[in-house]
Amino acid sequence: MELYNLPVHELHRLLVERQVSAGELTATFLERIAAVEPAVKAYLTLTREQALAGAGAVDDTTGRGEILAPLAGIPAALKDNLCTRGTRTTCASRILEHYLPPYTATVVERLEQAGMVSLGKTNMDEFAMGSSTENSGFGPTRNPWDPERVPGGSSGGSAAAVAAGEAAYALGSDTGGSIRQPAAFCGVVGLKPTYGLVSRYGLVAFASSLDQIGPLTREVRDCALVLQAIAGHDLRDSTSAHVAVPDYTAALTGEIKGMRLGVPREYFPAGMDPEVKTAVRRAVDKLEELGAILEEVSLPHTEYALPAYYLVAPAEASSNLARYDGVAYGHRAGGADNIIDMYCRTRQEGFGPEVKRRIMLGTYALSAGYHDAYYLKALKVRTLIRRDFEQVFAAYDALVTPTTPTVAFKLGEKVGDPLAMYLSDLFTIPVNMAGLPALSLPCGFSQGLPVGLQVIGRPFAEATVLQIAYAFEQATDYHLARPDLGVRGEK
Amino acid sequence: MSGDYEAVIGLEVHVELKTKSKVFCPCSTEFGAPPNTHVCPVCLGLPGVLPVLNKQVVELALRAALALNCRVAAFCKFDRKNYYYPDLPKNYQISQYDLPLALDGYLEIDTEYGSKRVGIIRIHMEEDAGKLIHEGEALNPGKYSLVDYNRTGVPLLEIVSQPDMTSPEEARAYLEKLKAVLQYTDVSDCRMEEGSLRCDANVSVRPAGSTELWTKTEVKNMNSFRSVQRALAYEIERQIGLYEGGEQVVQETMAWDEAHGVTVPMRSKEEAHDYRYFPEPDLVPLRIEAEWIGRVKEHLPELPDARKHRLMQDYGLSAYDAGVITASRDLADYFDACVAAYPQAKTVANWLMGDFSRLLNSYNLEPRQAPVSPAELVELMVMIDRGKISGKMGKTVLEEMFATGKKAKDVVAEKGLAQISDAESLRPIIQEVIAANPGPVEDFRQGKEKALGFLVGQVMRATRGQANPALVNELLKESMN
Numbered sequence: 001m002e003l004y005n006l007p008v009h010e011l012h013r014l015l016v017e018r019q020v021s022a023g024e025l026t027a028t029f030l031e032r033i034a035a036v037e038p039a040v041k042a043y044l045t046l047t048r049e050q051a052l053a054g055a056g057a058v059d060d061t062t063g064r065g066e067i068l069a070p071l072a073g074i075p076a077a078l079k080d081n082l083c084t085r086g087t088r089t090t091c092a093s094r095i096l097e098h099y100l101p102p103y104t105a106t107v108v109e110r111l112e113q114a115g116m117v118s119l120g121k122t123n124m125d126e127f128a129m130g131s132s133t134e135n136s137g138f139g140p141t142r143n144p145w146d147p148e149r150v151p152g153g154s155s156g157g158s159a160a161a162v163a164a165g166e167a168a169y170a171l172g173s174d175t176g177g178s179i180r181q182p183a184a185f186c187g188v189v190g191l192k193p194t195y196g197l198v199s200r201y202g203l204v205a206f207a208s209s210l211d212q213i214g215p216l217t218r219e220v221r222d223c224a225l226v227l228q229a230i231a232g233h234d235l236r237d238s239t240s241a242h243v244a245v246p247d248y249t250a251a252l253t254g255e256i257k258g259m260r261l262g263v264p265r266e267y268f269p270a271g272m273d274p275e276v277k278t279a280v281r282r283a284v285d286k287l288e289e290l291g292a293i294l295e296e297v298s299l300p301h302t303e304y305a306l307p308a309y310y311l312v313a314p315a316e317a318s319s320n321l322a323r324y325d326g327v328a329y330g331h332r333a334g335g336a337d338n339i340i341d342m343y344c345r346t347r348q349e350g351f352g353p354e355v356k357r358r359i360m361l362g363t364y365a366l367s368a369g370y371h372d373a374y375y376l377k378a379l380k381v382r383t384l385i386r387r388d389f390e391q392v393f394a395a396y397d398a399l400v401t402p403t404t405p406t407v408a409f410k411l412g413e414k415v416g417d418p419l420a421m422y423l424s425d426l427f428t429i430p431v432n433m434a435g436l437p438a439l440s441l442p443c444g445f446s447q448g449l450p451v452g453l454q455v456i457g458r459p460f461a462e463a464t465v466l467q468i469a470y471a472f473e474q475a476t477d478y479h480l481a482r483p484d485l486g487v488r489g490e491k
Numbered sequence: 492m493s494g495d496y497e498a499v500i501g502l503e504v505h506v507e508l509k510t511k512s513k514v515f516c517p518c519s520t521e522f523g524a525p526p527n528t529h530v531c532p533v534c535l536g537l538p539g540v541l542p543v544l545n546k547q548v549v550e551l552a553l554r555a556a557l558a559l560n561c562r563v564a565a566f567c568k569f570d571r572k573n574y575y576y577p578d579l580p581k582n583y584q585i586s587q588y589d590l591p592l593a594l595d596g597y598l599e600i601d602t603e604y605g606s607k608r609v610g611i612i613r614i615h616m617e618e619d620a621g622k623l624i625h626e627g628e629a630l631n632p633g634k635y636s637l638v639d640y641n642r643t644g645v646p647l648l649e650i651v652s653q654p655d656m657t658s659p660e661e662a663r664a665y666l667e668k669l670k671a672v673l674q675y676t677d678v679s680d681c682r683m684e685e686g687s688l689r690c691d692a693n694v695s696v697r698p699a700g701s702t703e704l705w706t707k708t709e710v711k712n713m714n715s716f717r718s719v720q721r722a723l724a725y726e727i728e729r730q731i732g733l734y735e736g737g738e739q740v741v742q743e744t745m746a747w748d749e750a751h752g753v754t755v756p757m758r759s760k761e762e763a764h765d766y767r768y769f770p771e772p773d774l775v776p777l778r779i780e781a782e783w784i785g786r787v788k789e790h791l792p793e794l795p796d797a798r799k800h801r802l803m804q805d806y807g808l809s810a811y812d813a814g815v816i817t818a819s820r821d822l823a824d825y826f827d828a829c830v831a832a833y834p835q836a837k838t839v840a841n842w843l844m845g846d847f848s849r850l851l852n853s854y855n856l857e858p859r860q861a862p863v864s865p866a867e868l869v870e871l872m873v874m875i876d877r878g879k880i881s882g883k884m885g886k887t888v889l890e891e892m893f894a895t896g897k898k899a900k901d902v903v904a905e906k907g908l909a910q911i912s913d914a915e916s917l918r919p920i921i922q923e924v925i926a927a928n929p930g931p932v933e934d935f936r937q938g939k940e941k942a943l944g945f946l947v948g949q950v951m952r953a954t955r956g957q958a959n960p961a962l963v964n965e966l967l968k969e970s971m972n
Contacts, residue, residue, distance in 0.1 A: 102537070366573070
């Protein structure tokens with residue numbers, strides 16, 4: 001296999017054994033990017049010089065005979081809503097097209113300390129609002145498995161970059177499925193940690209009570225390694241939890257005998273792609289074969305998760321995005337007569353249609369006279385959804401579900417129908433509403449496109465989630481499949 | 492006010508807390524720094540930042556809540572108040588809405604009818620906004636405006652009173668007392684001119700003795716206690732005038748125009764903001780343990796009322812004198828420092844309430860900024876007692892001490908102000924005055940006591956006020972009899 005197609009833990013071994021230098025590795029990824037990026041368009045900004053300098057620093061470390069950290073010298077990509085000091089951070093929005101943050105996000109700092117080589121910033125749906133990366137203000141990213149199809153979203157650039165061998169791993173953010181859904185569509189592993197496990201400081205907020213940063217990787221072990229580096233309490237994030245971070249790789253035993261796994265019946269609705277259903281059913285059988293006890297369970301309030309989410313998330317977004325007003329930074333429209341006119345024109349020009357739609361939804365949901373019927377009601381639904389999970393977790397170690405109702409859809413297919421687009425996150429949204437950890441990993445193919453299996457855990461039970469995912473992955477070979485991008489030199 | 496009406500006044504006071512750093516970031520709260528030097532990504536509300544609550548803010552807020560006899564909520568939370576204004580970088584203010592820090596307190600104020608209890612509805616914590624500097628008339632219309640974000644994120648307390656006040660004088664008394672309590676507890680400097688205390692008033696009128704509430708207006712933009720009093724007096728008369736003329740009061744927000752002494756409409760109820768409050772998701776709810784409340788309560792300093800009573804009991808000061816001295820913690824501290832070295836409390840009180848306060852006002856200083864220390868004032872009082880200078884001369888010396896920062900004895904020496912208490916030095920002058928004023932001398936000998944006063948005055952004049960008046964009196968009588 002080509003270097004750019006190897007998982008992080010393999011690349012680490014090669015670096016430790018000095019079979020390759022970090023400089024060579026970085027050069028390989030930069031070449032790969034040059035070759036496939038015109039077809040994939042995963043990146044918004046490349047940081048070539050920074051990457052080479054970072055790799056050089058790691059090579060100096062190895063030259064001195066120091067022990068390499070698991071992520072040291074490994075080229076990675078960052079979703080463009082993670083603030084990077086001096087490197088533009090756009091959130092794929094025209095309103096922040098030239099915005100240079102004066103500080104770096106906590107997760108990025110932690111990865112830098114772990115020796116990350118940052119290749120660049122990846123494309124996304126504008127302000128993480130979307131499920132296809134078509135809402136980017138700078139053009140869509142394409143699915144490496146089929147350039148006619150979307151990579152999912154909103155972390156579509158990150159998922160596509162990993163799938164196409166344009167980064168060994170990437171960070172994404174997940175508010176309603178934005179890591180797991182693109183991971184499923186692109187055939188990679190994506191983890192949304194428990195709310196509060198990973199610091200949000202420096203993540204440009206979409207919906208603060210739902211947002212979490214997490215890894216997108218080729219394999220489950222890589223996912224554990226990246227999570228290890230970014231998890232843990234941060235003084236700068238009041239919502240980050242004071243919990244001990246366990247050794248996640250210790251959970252990767254391949255052993256799941258006797259584990260009790262629930263399969264919620266609400267996650268196999270009529271109308272979902274039958275081939276997806278079949279692939280997930282087969283995955284369930286596989287887990288049973290590995291010794292787990294699988295039983296059907298019920299999460300009765302599941303159907304209310306999506307409508308409640310589309311009140312809570314836009315409400316918070318309407319407030320979070322109020323700061324993009326053209327006063328102190330970002331785009332400012334010209335030709336305004338007064339301050340209100342300046343605000344209106346700036347936001348009119350700077351935001352795309354989906355962002356405007358959600359600001360409208362959220363503003364409405366919080367308005368006097370509607371607040372109780374919409375926003376407050378949605379919070380109550382959220383409590384019911386959390387209780388559903390609490391009840392099943394009293395008897396089960398984890399839940400397994402499909403990640404999405406369908407495989408990757410075609411570009412343009414759902415752009416004109418926001419509701420159809422929103423349904424793509426049907427199985428991922430409840431997890432955010434309950435603040436739980438969940439991971440998506442490849443579990444088969446439908447029409448030649450990857451299908452994702454979602455493993456949902458108890459709060460802060462990332463180790464269990466990784467354990468189950470790893471056991472499944474090691475017993476199957478879906479993670480070894482690579483898309484054919486038709487580029488010279490590809491194997 | 493017309494006898495048939497009474498006013499109903501409630502005050503909303505914002506005070507800046509005396510913390511070193513801002514409420515959600517480590518930036519300094521110092522007043523008067525060059526624009527935009529006390530800022531960071533957090534208080535600038537840049538994309539991706541998160542607030543972290545400054546514990547000292549809660550500590551000071553608790554102190555204020557307890558000093559104002561409030562019930563502290565065991566559980567409170569922060570909310571976002573959403574509105575667009577260019578001095579608010581996030582376009583929302585982190586405040587507290589339905590679950591504030593403290594509720595149901597009161598403040599005792601002195602009125603002309605005696606002591607009165609003004610209820611406090613609630614106290615909550617929030618962040619301050621920045622400052623706009625307009626080139627042109629205002630934000631709109633204007634040429635352009637500049638923003639100074641130094642004040643953005645400075646911690647504020649909002650203290651909302653019950654509509655318990657019935658006159659502008661009571662409103663002023665409430666503000667004076669609130670200021671004293673907050674200064675005593677070191678919660679805030681309460682400097683209205685620096686904006687560390689701001690006050691909005693809700694006011695309505697109704698037939699005297701009625702219990703119903705008529706339409707109120709909110710008055711803003713008052714920048715001194717005096718202007719609060721003036722604005723309320725104007726607004727009350729305006730409302731009465733409307734009713735008398737058969738018109739109705741419209742619920743609206745009025746701005747006080749200090750220059751013209753009038754209130755003018757700012758916005759009506761229809762234009763009122765919908766702030767779309769919701770819980771701040773970037774902060775966790777605040778649980779205040781009973782132990783913390785107990786500790787703050789235990790360490791509360793002596794409050795103005797207690798201090799006033801102590802001054803009355805320990806020093807025999809009148810209620811009025813003790814009230815004036817304890818209205819400012821600074822002045823009361825100054826008083827205590829003086830009486831520790833000079834036990835004649837009434838004399839100290841007279842100086843402090845008289846010339847000392849007059850000079851502070853004319854130099855626009857707080858007592859602690861006075862160029863004359865308590866020890867130096869005591870020295871001056873001792874010089875008077877010992878007859879080194881006259882009491883009248885003492886006032887001149889104090890003025891000079893304020894102007895130059897010099898000590899009393901240096902002022903006296905340099906200006907040659909020492910009192911002449913030596914009979915031999917005065918006798919020749921007395922003889923001269925007697926020789927030069929045969930008329931009054933004769934009058935005195937005829938039994939007209941008034942003439943003596945004139946002759947004393949002449950001697951004082953000849954000695955440029957330095958002669959000991961009692962001695963002059965004695966010597967004059969001796970020489971003429």
